[in-house]
Amino acid sequence: MTGQHxxxxxxxxxxxxxxxAGFVVVTLLATHLLGPKSSGKRHDATFExxxxxxxxxxxxxxxxxxxxxxxxxxxxxxxxxLYPWAVNFKALGWFGYIEIIIFLTxxxxxxxxxxxxxxxxxxxxxxxx
Amino acid sequence: xxxxxxxxxxxxxxxxxxxxxxMYSTYAERKIAAFLQDRLGPNRAGPFGILQPLADxxxxxxxxxxxxxxxxxxxxxxxxxxxxxxxLMTSAVxxxxxxxxxDGKSFSLQATxxxxxxxxxxxxxxxxxxxxxxGGWASNNKFSLLGAIRAASQNISYELAMGLSIxxxxxxxSSLSLKEIxxxxxxxxxxxxxxxxxxxxxxxxAFAETNRAPFDLPECETELVGxxxxxxxxxxxxxxxxxxxxxMFVSSAILATLFFGGYHFPGVSSMDPGIxxxxxxxxxxxxxxxxxxxxxxxxRWTLPRFRYDQxxxxxxxxxxxxxxxxxxxxxxVILYKMM
Numbered sequence: 001m002t003g004q005h006x007x008x009x010x011x012x013x014x015x016x017x018x019x020x021a022g023f024v025v026v027t028l029l030a031t032h033l034l035g036p037k038s039s040g041k042r043h044d045a046t047f048e049x050x051x052x053x054x055x056x057x058x059x060x061x062x063x064x065x066x067x068x069x070x071x072x073x074x075x076x077x078x079x080x081x082l083y084p085w086a087v088n089f090k091a092l093g094w095f096g097y098i099e100i101i102i103f104l105t106x107x108x109x110x111x112x113x114x115x116x117x118x119x120x121x122x123x124x125x126x127x128x129x
Numbered sequence: 130x131x132x133x134x135x136x137x138x139x140x141x142x143x144x145x146x147x148x149x150x151x152m153y154s155t156y157a158e159r160k161i162a163a164f165l166q167d168r169l170g171p172n173r174a175g176p177f178g179i180l181q182p183l184a185d186x187x188x189x190x191x192x193x194x195x196x197x198x199x200x201x202x203x204x205x206x207x208x209x210x211x212x213x214x215x216x217l218m219t220s221a222v223x224x225x226x227x228x229x230x231x232d233g234k235s236f237s238l239q240a241t242x243x244x245x246x247x248x249x250x251x252x253x254x255x256x257x258x259x260x261x262x263x264g265g266w267a268s269n270n271k272f273s274l275l276g277a278i279r280a281a282s283q284n285i286s287y288e289l290a291m292g293l294s295i296x297x298x299x300x301x302x303s304s305l306s307l308k309e310i311x312x313x314x315x316x317x318x319x320x321x322x323x324x325x326x327x328x329x330x331x332x333x334x335a336f337a338e339t340n341r342a343p344f345d346l347p348e349c350e351t352e353l354v355g356x357x358x359x360x361x362x363x364x365x366x367x368x369x370x371x372x373x374x375x376x377m378f379v380s381s382a383i384l385a386t387l388f389f390g391g392y393h394f395p396g397v398s399s400m401d402p403g404i405x406x407x408x409x410x411x412x413x414x415x416x417x418x419x420x421x422x423x424x425x426x427x428x429r430w431t432l433p434r435f436r437y438d439q440x441x442x443x444x445x446x447x448x449x450x451x452x453x454x455x456x457x458x459x460x461x462v463i464l465y466k467m468m
Contacts, residue, residue: 011133012241013221013249016140020217023144024210024368027190031364035194044198046270047359056199057266057274065278068441072285075449079292082456083248086299089460090467097460104453111449120445122438 067119078107140240143220150422151374152182158374158426165430192363200360201267208264209361209368215257216372219379222246224308226392226411238411239308246307247295250383251288254338257376258284261347264369265357276356279437280347284338286444291334293452294327297459298387311391321388326455328388330448335380337444339373342429346437381421382414389417 046053085092085100092099114120156171156178163170171178196205226238243249258281265277298320302310314320321328337344348356355361358369385391392414435443 009241009243012136012140013218013243015137016144016218016221016240017214019140019144020214023217024213027364027368028206028210031190031192032194034191035363038193044196046197046199046268047354048271049354053270057269057271059271059274061274061278065282068282068286072282072289075289076285076292079289079296082293082296083299083305086296087303087305089300090303090463093467094464097464100460101457104457108450108453115446120441122441 064119064122071114071119074110075107135236136240139236139238140221143225143240144217147217147220147375147378148371150378151371152186154374154377154422155185155370156182157422158429161423161426162430165427186367189364189367194365195360195362197268197270197360199269201269204263204267205360206365208260208262208267209358209365209372210260211263212257212260213368213372213375215253215260216375216379218253219250219376220382222249222307223379223382223386224311224391225382225414226407229407237308238407242306242308244304244306247299247305247310250307251292251295254376255284255288257372260372261357261369264361268357268360270360272354272359273357276347276353276359279353280340280357283340283344283346283440283444286441287334287337287344287448290330290444290448290452291338293449293456294330294334295387297327297452297456298324300456300459300463307386307391311386311393314390315393317395319388319390324388324455324459326451327459330452330455331388332384333443333448335384336425336428337440339376339380339425341373341377341425343432343435344440345429345434346440377422377425378418381418381425384421385414385417391417 046057048054081103082100085096089096159181160170160178171181174180174184196202221240222243224237224239224242228235228237230236261280261284262277265273265280268274298310299305301320301323302313304310304313310320336342340347347353348358353359358366361369392410394410394413
């Protein structure tokens with residue numbers, strides 16, 4: 001059964017995707033046809049706690065979320081680097097271990113820099129931008 | 130050809146089962162909440178309120194479909210659909226039981242055993258954040274937008290620690306295939322005993338990834354109304370709520386698979402292979418899954434919600450360094466034992 005890993009093995013994933021997508025599309029269509037319809041100026045406005053909505057939500061938001069996203073991309077790539085190493089860890093032995101200590105030390109230096117730079121400070125009122 | 134038909138049947142069963150378990154998780158959640166708060170919970174629809182999820186589902190189907198005038202119509206439709214599809218995709222690589230024999234051919238109780246199973250799970254789970262982000266942004270509502278970006282940065286932050294906590298486990302198993310990881314844990318060799326810290330980090334991240342309390346800030350009622358799904362109605366809202374329960378089911382299955390031996394239980398090796406053993410294994414697997422679903426609910430109704438800065442600090446400053454230390458310690462121990 002196992003041992004051979006060919007594109008054929010991914011066929012069930014495609015099947016599962018088709019089942020899931022089919023379910024979602026049919027359900028959305030069904031609710032579209034089944035539900036009652038009504039409309040009006042107030043009715044179609046976005047919800048803002050019962051008040052008339054002001055402007056729209058295409059506003060700039062805190063840059064911190066953006067910083068988190070950039071950091072995520074950086075760190076996630078580093079973590080993906082760890083996976084092939086982890087799979088071959090027992091074969092690599094102490095050599096691989098020392099290599100990864102160097103790798104992680106460099107990564108943690110960057111991490112320390114990020115923390116000292118205040119990117120992860122959510123409490124302070126002054127933004128560090 | 131019969132292989133394909135068997136696979137389709139199996140996938141449909143798993144699909145139906147995830148929906149069914151998700152449905153009854155909503156019921157269980159309300160009953161458990163009621164129990165913990167010393168009240169009755171749903172008890173009108175059917176005996177003990179057992180038909181309540183059905184009634185809820187039918188109600189959602191017949192509700193008005195509302196799309197705000199200012200919203201981006203296509204993305205508004207895509208958001209919940211995408212979220213639901215990604216939630217339903219993850220169960221494809223989870224082994225629910227040992228191989229069974231049908232007409233002399235071995236058939237695996239796992240939709241597919243790909244050699245990058247773990248990476249597949251991470252890939253699909255991280256796609257889920259798009260469903261929230263697309264839906265929240267498309268609503269063109271300030272509350273939705275805030276909820277969506279909160280959800281996005283929470284999910285990506287905890288994904289880092291989650292990925293790191295699994296690295297230590299992969300070092301022990303030398304494989305990314307979930308089937309192999311499960312089979313290595315036969316008997317009492319459950320990973321949770323070798324990786325207690327990894328397990329702790331992983332389960333915290335699982336709570337955060339599924340947006341469950343105490344990490345349910347994206348839908349924090351007191352400040353954000355409904356969070357990213359404020360504008361959604363009928364089954365589109367249903368998808369968001371439902372997908373959360375499916376994610377919970379899948380997370381529980383992953384927890385059971387990675388750390389609690391999956392379908393293995395002590396004493397299984399002494400049993401004769403056959404229908405009894407298979408049935409017992411599957412039952413054990415689902416028992417473990419239900420235990421974790423219960424744990425999710427227990428925690429939700431026990432702990433208060435974090436503040437956003439606390440959440441981010443926990444994710445970045447505590448869990449990530451801890452996970453890195455865990456990797457280094459695990460590596461040293463494995464190599465020391467091999468010497």
